[in-house]
């Protein structure tokens with residue numbers, strides 16, 4: 054069994070190799086540690102090893118964890134702050150707490166949710182960083198806006214005063230076939246380039262998880278969202 058710091062190190066090595074293969078700078082990919090279902094102790098272990106950005110899918114679980122992490126880290130006043138990213142589906146009745154407690158939201162797929170997050174972002178906090186989630190694989194059950202609607206929705210979100218639209222997020226259909234992984238990520242990147250060409254100042258492609266981060270980095274990911282490769286297998290029971 055490897056410890057969390059050892060697994061984090063291994064993920065950094067994978068990112069380092071993948072960026073080198075793609076002739077990209079090693080620091081062009083940010084590691085988001087997805088801590089859903091794991092406790093504050095796991096977040097603290099990763100934080101002590103230098104990890105700063107954490108992703109959560111479930112609001113109440115995240116809020117409880119933030120309180121525990123903050124209390125534990127109060128003992129280390131010189132340590133850098135931790136950044137929280139919301140990466141789960143968002144219902145309207147959750148937007149207020151998300152706007153108040155998170156630094157980033159990756160999973161915006163409706164104008165109404167974006168509008169609420171902007172309206173509810175507390176004035177003393179910087180604008181909330183957001184990504185528009187796109188549905189690349191195209192199944193009706195999957196989350197995200199259809200690629201042919203992404204530009205129109207992005208243009209609406211980009212002018213909301215308390216949000217900063219940073220880019221696109223996608224969760225392509227899982228496949229072990231690296232060629233298929235890359236083809237899906239390439240579609241996200243092409244959409245991202247199209248949005249940039251239409252004048253949107255975007256810098257973030259949030260794509261790639263434990264099983265497909267190599268392909269995502271080869272296709273230009275700037276944030277990879279990694280859970281099980283850092284924290285181990287999730288137990289939902």
Ligand SMILES: *Cc1c(COP(=O)(O)O)cnc(C)c1O
Pocket residue numbers: 087089110140141224262263264278279280281282
């Ligand atoms: C759980 C989750 C991840 C992390 O998945 P792993 O396969 O454990 O790396 C990444 N992104 C989203 C949106 C998730 O829900």
